[in-house]
Amino acid sequence: MIDKKLEQLFIDIKLDCLELILEKEVPVSELSYQLGISTKEFYQKIHLSSRDFSFYLKMYHILLNWR
Amino acid sequence: MDSDKALEEFEHILEQERLRLEKKESALRKRYQCASVLLQKGEDDDVHNVSGLLENRDLLLSVEPSLESQFDLLQYFSDCGLLNIDQVTEAVNEIRRNSELLECVKNPAKTLKDLASVQKRIHAFDTMSDTTKANKVLRSKLSDEEKLAVLRSMAYHSCLEATVEKIDLDTITVSADMVSSFKDSYSQVMEEVNPYLTKYYYKVSSLSPEELDYYRQVVEIYDELKKEGREQELSDTMNYDDIRLLLSVYQMRVLKDKIDGALKSSDQGAHRMEELREDLSSLNSTFQVVQELDQQFSEEKDDSKVDDKSHVYFLLDDDGKPFFQLESFSKNDRKKMRSILTKLEGLGKSDRDIKSKPVLVGKKFSHHMYTVNSSNLLVSFIPYQGDVLVLSFADRRDIYDESVRIYQREQSLIEKSLKSMKSSSSDFVLSQQVFQDSFSREISDSLDMGGMRR
Numbered sequence: 001m002i003d004k005k006l007e008q009l010f011i012d013i014k015l016d017c018l019e020l021i022l023e024k025e026v027p028v029s030e031l032s033y034q035l036g037i038s039t040k041e042f043y044q045k046i047h048l049s050s051r052d053f054s055f056y057l058k059m060y061h062i063l064l065n066w067r
Numbered sequence: 068m069d070s071d072k073a074l075e076e077f078e079h080i081l082e083q084e085r086l087r088l089e090k091k092e093s094a095l096r097k098r099y100q101c102a103s104v105l106l107q108k109g110e111d112d113d114v115h116n117v118s119g120l121l122e123n124r125d126l127l128l129s130v131e132p133s134l135e136s137q138f139d140l141l142q143y144f145s146d147c148g149l150l151n152i153d154q155v156t157e158a159v160n161e162i163r164r165n166s167e168l169l170e171c172v173k174n175p176a177k178t179l180k181d182l183a184s185v186q187k188r189i190h191a192f193d194t195m196s197d198t199t200k201a202n203k204v205l206r207s208k209l210s211d212e213e214k215l216a217v218l219r220s221m222a223y224h225s226c227l228e229a230t231v232e233k234i235d236l237d238t239i240t241v242s243a244d245m246v247s248s249f250k251d252s253y254s255q256v257m258e259e260v261n262p263y264l265t266k267y268y269y270k271v272s273s274l275s276p277e278e279l280d281y282y283r284q285v286v287e288i289y290d291e292l293k294k295e296g297r298e299q300e301l302s303d304t305m306n307y308d309d310i311r312l313l314l315s316v317y318q319m320r321v322l323k324d325k326i327d328g329a330l331k332s333s334d335q336g337a338h339r340m341e342e343l344r345e346d347l348s349s350l351n352s353t354f355q356v357v358q359e360l361d362q363q364f365s366e367e368k369d370d371s372k373v374d375d376k377s378h379v380y381f382l383l384d385d386d387g388k389p390f391f392q393l394e395s396f397s398k399n400d401r402k403k404m405r406s407i408l409t410k411l412e413g414l415g416k417s418d419r420d421i422k423s424k425p426v427l428v429g430k431k432f433s434h435h436m437y438t439v440n441s442s443n444l445l446v447s448f449i450p451y452q453g454d455v456l457v458l459s460f461a462d463r464r465d466i467y468d469e470s471v472r473i474y475q476r477e478q479s480l481i482e483k484s485l486k487s488m489k490s491s492s493s494d495f496v497l498s499q500q501v502f503q504d505s506f507s508r509e510i511s512d513s514l515d516m517g518g519m520r521r
Contacts, residue, residue: 002291006300009284015190016277018183028176038467046179047103053285053301057278064275 013056014046020063034062073209073216080207081192088189095182101130101168102175113150115159117141131167138162197225246330249343253326256351260319263357267316279317282310312360315353322350378454379411380488380499381506382473382481387498390473391459393509396444401510403444404460411448411455451485 021031032042035058045055104123109116120127124138137158144155162168171178191199204217271279289307292298326346329339381389396404443463447470448455458481461469474481487495 002288002295005284006288006292009281009288011186011190013281015183015187018180019187022180022183033463041467043103043175043179047099051300057281057285060281061274061278064278 010051010053010056013053013060017056017059017063018046020060020066024063024066026063026066031059031062035059071220073213074220076213077204077207077209077217080209081203085189085192088185088192092182092185092189095178095185097126097130098171099175099178099182100126101171102178105163105168105172106175115150115155117145117150117155117159120159120162121145127162127168130171131165134162134165197221245340249340249347250330253330253347256347256354257323259358260323260350260354263316263354263361264320264323266361267313267357268320271313271317271320274313274317279314283314286310286314308360308363312357312364315357315360318353319350319357322346322353326350376412377450378488379408379457380454380484381457381502382459382477382484383498383502384480387502389457389459389502389506390477391461393506396460400444400460404446405510407444407446407460411446411457449481449485451488454488456481456484456488 020026021028028042029039032039035042035055037045045052050056100123104119104127107116107119109119121138121141124142128135128138140158141155141162144150144152149155195203201218201221204214204221207214209217274282285301286307289298289301292300326343329343329346332339383389393401444460445463445466446460447458447466449458458470458473459466484495
C-alpha cells in the first residue's frame with residue numbers, strides 16, 4: 001500500500017512538472033541550470049524516474065514561479 | 068437493452084483505449100531510451116561509447132533487429148579490448164546511421180513531451196470522474212439506445228455509493244460568557260503562538276497550496292516508511308523535520324485565520340462553538356510540535372556555534388597541484404574566486420546550511436557535491452563534517468562535466484583527503500598550507516598587477 005502511495009506521489013508531481021514545462025514553454029537548459037544540474041543529468045533524472053523527492057519539489061517550485 | 072451489458076461494452080471500449088495509450092507510451096519510452104543511449108558521449112578510452120551501446124543491445128535491437136551482426140562484432144572487439152580500431156568505428160557508424168535509430172534521436176525533447184502527454188492521458192483514465200465518464204459515453208460509438216443504457220447504469224451505481232449527509236439541526240445559541248471565556252483561552256494560546264508565526268511563517272508563505280500538499284504527503288509517507296524501518300528509500304537531500312516544522316507553522320496559521328474569522332462572524336451557535344473548541348485544541352497541539360522542533364533546532368545550532376567557520380581544503384595531486392589551472396582564468400575570475408572562497412568559509416559547521424545549496428551530483432556517488440557561484444564562475448566541492456573539499460573551479464557550462472570527471476578519476480584521492488581532513492594529519496595540513504599560501508599570493512599578485520595596468 002505504502003509503495004503504491006509513494007509511486008503515485010512521484011507520478012503526480014512528475015506529471016505536474018512536465019505539464020508546467022509544456023504550458024510555460026520552459027527551456028530545459030535554463031531549468032536544469034536553476035536546479036544546479038546539467039541538462040543531461042536533468043533528462044536522466046526524469047527518464048530514470050529519480051527517487052529524490054526534493055528534486056521534484058524544487059523543480060515544481062521553480063516552475064510554479066516561472067515567468 | 069440490458070444496462071449492465073451496455074456498461075460492460077463501454078468498459079471494454081475504455082479498456083481498449085487505455086491499452087492503445089499504454090502501447091503508445093511504451094513505444095515513446097523506448098524511443099526516448101534509445102535517444103539517451105545514442106546521444107551519450109563516450110570516455111577517452113571508449114570514444115564511440117561501445118560499452119553503452121552493448122549494455123543497451125537488446126533495447127536497440129528491438130527497434131532495428133537487422134543490426135545484430137554489428138553488435139556481435141562490437142561485442143567481439145570489446146572482449147578483446149580493441150575499441151578504437153576501424154572495424155569498430157564502421158560498426159558503430161552503421162548502428163548510429165541506421166534510419167530507424169536516427170528517427171529516435173531526431174528530437175528527444177519532443178519525444179519527452181509526447182511521452183508526458185500520453186502519461187497524463189493514462190493518468191486521467193485512472194482518476195476519471197463520473198462527469199468525464201458520462202461525456203465519454205456520449206462521444207462514444209455506441210448507439211443512442213446503448214448510451215442511454217450505460218448512463219442509466221452509471222447513475223444507478225452512483226446512487227448506491229452516495230451517502231446521505233446528516234443534517235445538523237443545532238440551533239441552540241450560546242451565552243455571551245461562553246464566548247468571552249473562549250476568547251480568553253484563545254488569546255492566551257496566541258500569545259505563545261505568535262512569536263513562532265513571526266519566526267517561521269515567512270518561510271512557508273511563498274509556497275502554493277499544491278506544493279504544501281506535496282510536502283504533507285511526502286512527510287506522511289516518510290513517517291510510514293520510518294515505522295517499517297525503510298526511511299532510507301526516501302533518503303534524499305530533504306530534512307523531514309524542517310518540513311514538518313514548516314507544515315505545522317502553516318497549520319497554526321490556518322487555524323488562527325479560521326478562528327479569527329469565526330469569532331467575527333455573527334453565527335455563534337452551539338455547534339459552531341464546539342467546532343471552535345476543537346480548532347483551538349488542534350492549534351494547541353500543533354503549537355507543541357512546533358515548540359519541540361524549534362527547541363531541537365536551537366540545540367543543534369548551539370552545538371555548531373563552537374567554530375562556525377568552515378575550513379576550506381583543496382583536492383591536490385601528489386605534487387601538491389590542484390585540479391584546475393589557475394593561469395587559465397581571467398583577472399576578473401580570480402577576483403571572483405576570492406569571494407567564492409569567502410562564501411565557502413561562511414557555510415559554517417551546520418549541515419543544514421549546506422543542504423540549501425544546489426546539489427550537483429546525486430545518489431550514485433558516495434558523496435554529494437555542491438556548487439557555489441559568483442556570476443558565471445562556479446566552484447564544486449564536497450562538504451565534510453562542516454568543512455569543505457574544493458574539487459575545481461570552472462565556467463557554469465563546464466563545471467558539471469569537469470567535476471564528475473575529477474570525481475570519477477580521483478575517487479581514492481578524494482577519500483584519502485577526506486580522511487586526512489578528519490584526522491588533520493600533519494602532512495596533509497602542511498601541503499594544504501603551502502598550496503593555499505601560493506594560491507592566495509597568485510590571486511593577490513594578479514589583482515595588484517591588474518590595478519597597476521589600469
